[in-house]
Amino acid sequence: MGLIKKDKEMTSMQGKVALITGGSSGIGQASAVAFAKEGVKTVITGRSTAGLEETASKVKAAGGETTVFQVDIADTSVIEKLADDSAAAYGRLDYVINSAGTQGEVNVVADQRLESFEEVFATNVRGTFLVMKYTIPHLLKQGGGAIVNLSSGGGLVGVPGASVYCASKHAVMGLTKVAAIDYAKQGIRVNAVNPGGVDTPMLRKFFESIQDEDERKAARASFDASHPIGRAGRADEVADAVVFLCSPRASNIVGIALSVDGGYVAN
Numbered sequence: 001m002g003l004i005k006k007d008k009e010m011t012s013m014q015g016k017v018a019l020i021t022g023g024s025s026g027i028g029q030a031s032a033v034a035f036a037k038e039g040v041k042t043v044i045t046g047r048s049t050a051g052l053e054e055t056a057s058k059v060k061a062a063g064g065e066t067t068v069f070q071v072d073i074a075d076t077s078v079i080e081k082l083a084d085d086s087a088a089a090y091g092r093l094d095y096v097i098n099s100a101g102t103q104g105e106v107n108v109v110a111d112q113r114l115e116s117f118e119e120v121f122a123t124n125v126r127g128t129f130l131v132m133k134y135t136i137p138h139l140l141k142q143g144g145g146a147i148v149n150l151s152s153g154g155g156l157v158g159v160p161g162a163s164v165y166c167a168s169k170h171a172v173m174g175l176t177k178v179a180a181i182d183y184a185k186q187g188i189r190v191n192a193v194n195p196g197g198v199d200t201p202m203l204r205k206f207f208e209s210i211q212d213e214d215e216r217k218a219a220r221a222s223f224d225a226s227h228p229i230g231r232a233g234r235a236d237e238v239a240d241a242v243v244f245l246c247s248p249r250a251s252n253i254v255g256i257a258l259s260v261d262g263g264y265v266a267n
C-alpha cells in the first residue's frame with residue numbers, strides 16, 4: 001500500500017501549471033488538452049481569439065482549467081509581462097511549452113525573401129528565446145520545472161526548399177541544449193520535441209498552397225512515403241511526448257531531441 005502511494009506521488013503532475021505558446025491550434029492545442037487530462041492547469045497564448053476560445057472549450061471538456069492570453073510572441077515588448085502574468089494566473093509556473101511557430105516560404109535559398117527570414121526567426125527563434133529568458137526566473141523561484149521546445153525533424157536534418165525554417169529549428173536545438181546544460185543543476189529540465197509531418201493547420205496550409213490538384217496529391221503521397229510509418233503524425237501523438245518530457249517519469253532526460261516522426265529522420 002505504502003509503495004503504491006509513493007509511486008503515485010512520484011508520477012503525478014496534478015496541480016502543476018503549464019504555459020503553452022501557440023496554443024490556439026495544432027500541437028499547442030493538443031498539448032493543452034493532454035495536460036488537462038493529467039490535472040495540469042494551463043495558460044494558453046496565441047494570436048487567434050477564435051482558436052484560443054476553441055482550445056479553452058476543449059480543455060474544459062477534458063475536465064481542465066485554463067487561462068487565455070492573446071499574445072504575438074514576435075512582439076518583443078510583451079514577453080516579460082506574459083511570463084509574469086502566466087506565473088500569477090494560478091500562483092505558480094512549472095512547465096513552459098514553446099509551440100508557436102511558423103514555416104515561412106518553400107523556396108531555394110536564392111529565392112528566399114529577407115522579410116520571410118526575419119518573420120520566421122522573430123517567432124521561432126527570438127520568440128522561443130525570450131519566452132525562456134523571462135519564464136526561467138519563475139521556474140527557478142519554484143525550485144525547478146521543465147521546458148519543452150517544439151523544434152522539428154527540420155531541426156535535425158535538411159528539408160529541400162525549407163532552408164529558413166530548418167535554420168530556425170536548428171537554432172531552437174542550440175537554445176535547448178545550452179539552456180539544458182545551464183540549468184540542469186537547478187532543477188530545470190530543457191528538452192526538444194522534433195515532430196515529422198503532423199496533420200495540423202500548418203501542414204494543411206502548406207499543401208493548400210500547391211495550386212495544381214494532381215501536383216498537390218503527388219506531393220502529399222511522396223510526403224507520406226517519406227515517413228516510414230507511411231503517414232503524417234497526429235497532434236495528440238506529439239502532445240503525449242510533450243507531457244511525458246514534463247512528467248517526473250522523464251526526470252533524467254535533459255537536453256534531448258525527442259523525434260516523434262514515424263521514422264522520418266531515421267530514413
Ligand SMILES: NC(=O)c1ccc[n+]([C@@H]2O[C@H](COP(=O)([O-])OP(=O)(O)OC[C@H]3O[C@@H](n4cnc5c(N)ncnc54)[C@H](O)[C@@H]3O)[C@@H](O)[C@H]2O)c1
Pocket residue numbers: 021022023024025026027028045046047048051071072073074075098099100101102103123127150151152153194195196197198199200201202203
Ligand atoms: N505540423 C508539422 O508538420 C510540424 C512539424 C514539425 C514541427 N512543427 C512545429 O510544431 C509547432 C506547432 O506547430 P503546429 O503544427 O501545431 O502548427 P499550427 O500552425 O497549428 O500551430 C502553430 C501556432 O502558433 C501560432 N503562432 C505562430 N506565430 C505566432 C506568434 N508570433 N505569436 C503567437 N502565436 C504564433 C499560430 O497562430 C498557431 O496557432 C511549431 O513550432 C512548428 O514549427 C510542426
